Amino acid sequence: MNAVAVAHTPNPDHPDNPDWDSGTAELGHLLRPGQLDLSHKVILYLEDITVSFDGFRALDKLSLTIDAGELRCIIGPNGAGKTTMMDVITGKTRPDEGTVFFGQTIDLTRLGEPEIAHIGIGRKFQKPTIFENHTVFENLELAMKTDKRVWRSLCALLDPAAGDRIAETLQLIRLAAHADRLAGLLSHGQKQWLEIGMLLMQEPKLLLLDEPVAGMTDEETERTGELFLSLAGKHSLVVVEHDMAFVKQLGGKVSVLHEGSLLAEGSLEEVQADQRVIEVYLGR
């Protein structure tokens, strides 16, 4: 957390090291500019977002809020605007109208992609995007949360703590045996896992995952689900998926997108029983 609690009593052992990273915010707080304020328990606000491509509205007054620590699934037919929504959140696409806020204070429409990554939003692309000519290890090293300016990279050395973190992540994504392999040689499912691992190395507060289990075997899919469930709470996750069994496994709230706006929201059972949702899916 980034708000300094006024009533906070510093730990006498570490007077300079207050607990910056506890996930909850207290009411009375000072705010440092540019830092995430979760005082209303909401990590992401999208309000009336409209994006048009040559007159075609990919997003049409879309509004959505994600709570801190939530695991949200987004479903919707092809072309509903799910990927475009992620483009807007991560700064790739500027909305024509509407506001996007990260926490209470950070206006994402004013920031570029690297800044948005820095303040704690990580993204997995629909098509797995990793560095194919780098080893698995190097992929994770590059993604690791650190000072990413040119000057630092020129003299950066891998310290043992960083090596440990990479090793941990390698275990988690089950690629420890492939650490020195070129990432381009991995299977499709492994590439998906590597990209998820890169995301984790960034230590983001909000993870956006665009079709993370596409191309995975059933077993890999299930393990991915377990991983996401273990991340929820500490992180907030937004998962776009077509695989209903996977959405069911995740079990969180589901938002249905259709033609660029929000059609329905609720548990999976609720939205699956919704007449409009059935029409959208069957009418195709």
Next chain:
Amino acid sequence: MMPARTPFIVRLGRSFDARSWQMAGLFAACALIAVPFMHLALPPDHPLHLSTYFITLTGKILCYAIVAVAMDLIWGYGGILSLGHGLFFALGGYAFGMYLMRQIGRDGSYQSDLPDFMVFLDWQELPWFWAGSDSFLWVALLVLVVPALIAFVFGYFAFRSRIKGVYFSIITQALTYAAMLLFFRNETGFGGNNGFTDFKRILGYPITAPETRVVLFALSALALIGTLLLARYLVTSKFGRVLTAIRDAESRVMFIGYHPLWYKLFVWTLSAMLCAIAGALYVPQVGIINPSEMSVANSIEIAIWVAVGGRGTLIGPVLGAFLVNLAKSWFTVSFPEYWLFFLGTLFIVATLYLPQGVVGLWLRLRRREPPPAAAATEAKGARA
């Protein structure tokens, strides 16, 4: 924050393996001891005597090799094809040429303090930008700063606008072409289409004396070694890994929090500075600099050296610069009219059949030799 306490020099040492250090040492010994000895101490009729022609030609190609490595940093590792690198080479040459012009003193045809071409234009005094050009140190500074500044400003706007691929190549061509037209004009103050020539001295020493030539040759060799060391350090550092990542998947790099702009700008500006140093070493050795160095064809030729030698490797561009230029100096004597056809064919063959140039070819041949037991190392070999 960073536990980067290992001294830089140690880390530089580690970025090469033992064999590479031996090669570098051997090369340095040749350039600094053997060649000077064979040129200066052995009598001209001795079978091992090296001629002035040899010294000048290899010295010139050493400068080209520096340019090729600089080009490879930006193209092979950064994925940005510049077709205007000849501009930075020429600017370095012109900057140093100003000093050489001033060293002529009153020994020119008009016996004036001003360079001959200014007397010819009836100018009464040096233009403001020639101020200080009689000082070696000031000019050495200009050699580095002017091309760097131009590269930085140009690169900043180009990369910030996310100009990429062939569009970037085309605007770099336009840049060097515009500069060439500017330098062709007499009023620009750089000798018009004749450029600078008829140099007499450098730091007071006669410029055509064998000793001076040998020193310039040795400096070029040292500059090449330095360029290779620096380039090797860069491409094996985290910076190099980010750079190749930008080449392969720029949007991924942005979404994990790197600013490609500054990475590209750094390597672009550095590359321009290396070219400028090469240009400054080149001009006293060949004795002339004129606007044709800024022609588009010259810049394309630089890309061909790198493509032929093998981009994305460091030794490849050096080999490419030597192979192509030795072929050129043979062709221009034997069949001058066919040189451009040969060059074009070479480029097409290299692009179609040798994606990693002669270095890639060599690696492929070497890999075929041992029995297929080493299949696992194949993937690694492809990156070497």
